[in-house]
Amino acid sequence: MRGPLRPLYLRRLAQLGILGAVTWLALGHGRRPFEAFCPFGGVEAAWGLIRQGTYSCTTSEMNAAMLIGVAVLALFAGKAFCSWICPVGFFGEMLYKLGRVIPFLRGVMLPLHADRWLRLLRYPFTVLMLVLTYRAGELVLRGYDPFYILFSGFGHGTLGLVSAVAIGVFVLGSVVVPMLWCRFLCPLGAVQDLVARFGLLRLHRSSPACTSCGACDRVCLQRIAVSTPATIASIDCTRCLDCIDACPTGALTVRLGTPWPGGARTAAWKVSRWLVPVPVAAAMVLGLRVSEPLTLPTAEASFYDSADLAMPETWSYTVEGVKCTGTANFFIGRASAFAGVAAIKAYAGTNRVVMTFDRVRISAEALRDSIDAPVRNPRTGEPIRVFRVREMKQGG
Numbered sequence: 001m002r003g004p005l006r007p008l009y010l011r012r013l014a015q016l017g018i019l020g021a022v023t024w025l026a027l028g029h030g031r032r033p034f035e036a037f038c039p040f041g042g043v044e045a046a047w048g049l050i051r052q053g054t055y056s057c058t059t060s061e062m063n064a065a066m067l068i069g070v071a072v073l074a075l076f077a078g079k080a081f082c083s084w085i086c087p088v089g090f091f092g093e094m095l096y097k098l099g100r101v102i103p104f105l106r107g108v109m110l111p112l113h114a115d116r117w118l119r120l121l122r123y124p125f126t127v128l129m130l131v132l133t134y135r136a137g138e139l140v141l142r143g144y145d146p147f148y149i150l151f152s153g154f155g156h157g158t159l160g161l162v163s164a165v166a167i168g169v170f171v172l173g174s175v176v177v178p179m180l181w182c183r184f185l186c187p188l189g190a191v192q193d194l195v196a197r198f199g200l201l202r203l204h205r206s207s208p209a210c211t212s213c214g215a216c217d218r219v220c221l222q223r224i225a226v227s228t229p230a231t232i233a234s235i236d237c238t239r240c241l242d243c244i245d246a247c248p249t250g251a252l253t254v255r256l257g258t259p260w261p262g263g264a265r266t267a268a269w270k271v272s273r274w275l276v277p278v279p280v281a282a283a284m285v286l287g288l289r290v291s292e293p294l295t296l297p298t299a300e301a302s303f304y305d306s307a308d309l310a311m312p313e314t315w316s317y318t319v320e321g322v323k324c325t326g327t328a329n330f331f332i333g334r335a336s337a338f339a340g341v342a343a344i345k346a347y348a349g350t351n352r353v354v355m356t357f358d359r360v361r362i363s364a365e366a367l368r369d370s371i372d373a374p375v376r377n378p379r380t381g382e383p384i385r386v387f388r389v390r391e392m393k394q395g396g
């Protein structure tokens with residue numbers, strides 16, 4: 001039932017805030033690239049963590065931390081990440097709403113049985129992306145992922161025409177099919193399904209108050225049959241609360257239940273719908289705060305024992321150009337030739353390298369100049385600058 005204050009306004013504010021923040025990062029501001037905050041990067045990083053004990057490609061501790069945040073959120077509020085935070089979910093919503101104002105598209109609707117089958121596509125697609133990622137050591141999803149393609153502006157790792165077709169299908173398809181990418185293909189949605197079924201905050205429908213008008217069914221972009229069960233137990237429910245807004249009789253409420261499936265779900269306590277944004281905000285804070293303990297070097301090497309150095313000193317440099325496993329290894333290969341360097345740790349997620357060296361043989365400033373020095377292009381012989389120190393400070 002609609003009041004003057006609607007959770008939708010808060011949800012739009014959250015979506016726009018996140019969209020603004022991601023755009024700001026994508027324009028090169030901030031200390032991390034925009035994709036560092038994608039929770040699916042945490043899943044992509046898993047193989048590198050298992051095999052080499054470090055994050056693979058451009059993934060970092062922030063991806064792992066955001067994945068933990070999303071998993072904890074799913075335990076409380078299912079797939080609320082999709083409707084409150086994810087920019088692709090926001091685009092999907094807006095595109096479908098746009099489609100509803102175009103007269104000849106208004107009545108177009110995918111048959112429900114086809115829709116149900118297509119929803120299963122996200123599982124094989126996720127497995128395929130992960131297998132290809134783990135085999136190639138590259139983030140293969142980048143070429144098909146609307147989030148990466150759009151915010152990177154068809155950047156590194158996208159596939160030209162293939163990515164253009166993927167965006168075309170996403171945009172045009174989302175105008176006709178509600179949440180096309182999210183429901184049919186999104187790997188993060190598939191991963192959330194593992195936990196979302198336990199979500200404690202669920203929608204409840206009171207049969208005596210319900211007039212079976214179907215308004216809730218019509219607004220649900222997940223195409224969930226809200227007007228029939230007592231409790232919405234679908235793993236696809238994103239806790240957007242649009243159905244509560246649409247219900248003219250107040251038959252729909254949010255309830256706090258147990259994680260167990262079945263009857264216990266309906267015997268739950270009624271809570272304010274305003275409780276839903278609380279775990280969303282908490283999960284974001286958790287994701288941003290837990291990254292520190294998950295930090296691991298992307299690549300490291302040591303050449304001498306620091307006990308053998310006359311005056312050991314450790315400095316941390318923020319280096320433009322150290323942004324993935326390949327560039328971290330290249331940096332170490334190059335810096336290993338610098339006089340007096342005993343050990344190097346490179347952190348691609350924050351473009352940081354920590355170097356221990358002998359102060360008697362080289363100064364921190366001379367080391368910075370060596371990092372900044374151009375290298376010869378192996379094909380043309382032209383000098384090119386690969387790395388550039390943005391900041392330096394003493395300590396690890």
Ligand code: SF4
Nearest residue numbers: 220237238240241243
């Ligand atoms: S059931 Fe209601 S809260 Fe869940 S996704 Fe559909 S409209 Fe949103």
Ligand code: SF4
Nearest residue numbers: 210211213214216247
């Ligand atoms: S909108 Fe409310 S009254 Fe109408 S079918 Fe849904 S729960 Fe029942």
